[in-house]
Amino acid sequence: MTVEVSSLKELVEQASGDDRSPDTQEYFVNMGPQHPSTHGVLRLVLKLDGERVLRCIPVLGYIHRSIEKISEHMNYMNCVHLTDRMDYLSSIMNNWAVSKAVEEAAGIEVNSRIQTIRTIFAELERIQSHQLWWGVLGMDLGAFTPFLYGIRDREVLNDVMEETVGARLTMNYVLPGGLMADIHPNFVHRVKEFIKYFRPKLDEYDDLLTNNVIIQERLRNVGILSAQTAVQYGATGPVLRGSGVAFDLRKDHPYGVYDQADFEVPVGTIGDSWDRYWVRVEEMRQSLNIVEQLLDNIPPGDFLVKKLNSKIKIPEGRYYSQLETARGVLGVFIASDKKDEPYRLHYRSPNFNNLWCLEPMIKGDYIASLIGAMSSLDLVIPDIDR
């Protein structure tokens, strides 16, 4: 058994050295870190033979902010506020994941009003995240109009959430033990209006992209990820469900008040980009159903179970808690040594694990397919680097 520490330079030199073919030469191309379709600072080193992708090496770290190290010097209340900078499109769900971990470890019970509001916000956020993804997918494949449609509807939803939360992107709302503020008096009414507004728009989405022949050609049978590979490569969320594995934490290990809501988990069949596309569009419909069911039954009560106390102490031990964000399973690992600061805090981010499915998906396929396949993974780079 040997241990060898190599570097990217060595890897590239070694790989180009063994090319002895007389006609074409394989070569490396950098895609990113500032490429528009990587949605952030992700760098892909592509080994190409003509237009075919032979290898795809993701290079990470351009937006690494050492959130895990910083958290070791912070109490649990403060850790929450860094998490919405990880996956900024699932910020409230990230807050909730940490809060859930701390509540489970410290034994804090929260009332059903808090849980219901958290669930509603999580689902609204899932919708706005998928709206942005849908628009950007269209743009990646060369259609600019869907982006405008997606952003237009996302603005409507953002206005609704802004009224309660006070922010539009890095929303910071959930705390261990409750919420930062009660919902705005207009909230229920405006969400109902949004649902009435958005349902017909989803059909419009279908007309514009789903039933579009160009989109079908670009997505169907492209980037096929078998169920076995998806599981082995650590995929979760819509990527795993697109491959036909019906795993959703909201159904399999319910948290919040998901057990009170009636909804379905859309599952794909062969795991191509199309299946992942379809799963997300269907999820928007299901999320609307969940919100609609919960909205009229928000129980009365406090929005914070006890007075804000920054000195939450967790008994010694190891705790792992997880939650389904818009992109997959976000796990929070806490190792505690009885202090009010975590001894070690680790985030199992969904994008970090989903990213590695990219290479098995597009190996041997064209660069153009890579763009579509990557868009169907719905990566958020700050969540990968943390």
Add this chain to the structure above:
Amino acid sequence: MEREALQAAVCELDSAVSPLDANADRAAVVVEASALPAIVRRLRDEPRFAFAQLLDHVAVDWIDRGQFELIYQLYSFKHKHFLSVSVFVPREDPRVPTLCRVHPVAEWQEREVYDLFGVLYDDHPDLRRLFLEDDWVGFPLRKDYQDDFMLDRPR
């Protein structure tokens, strides 16, 4: 399987497996480093366990005890149960066999731990820095790590 039953069943697999002697919120076992790949492979392949996915790999620097604890979170889609597998390695010579051949995702999860803790994975196909530059000195998530730009010095 229930938590206690699962923990007992896993411990019966091999003499290299023992229950974790610490507070944990799920079934947790300690495995000797040399036996790790074989045990995890059996946990994956035996139908009564069916731990198909390696959810997460995380290291903890227990500097007072001079050890790294490497934790593998396993999940079974079939039985919907969790298992946490811990491996303790000495801080001076942190070496452990890789799990890449059993769970391919370990390749990158282990690279992250190498990058931030300096744990060396035997037989890893592509052990490189993941987040930091290739010429970075030191392993930042170790408790005794220091550099000139730190605002919070280790206490």
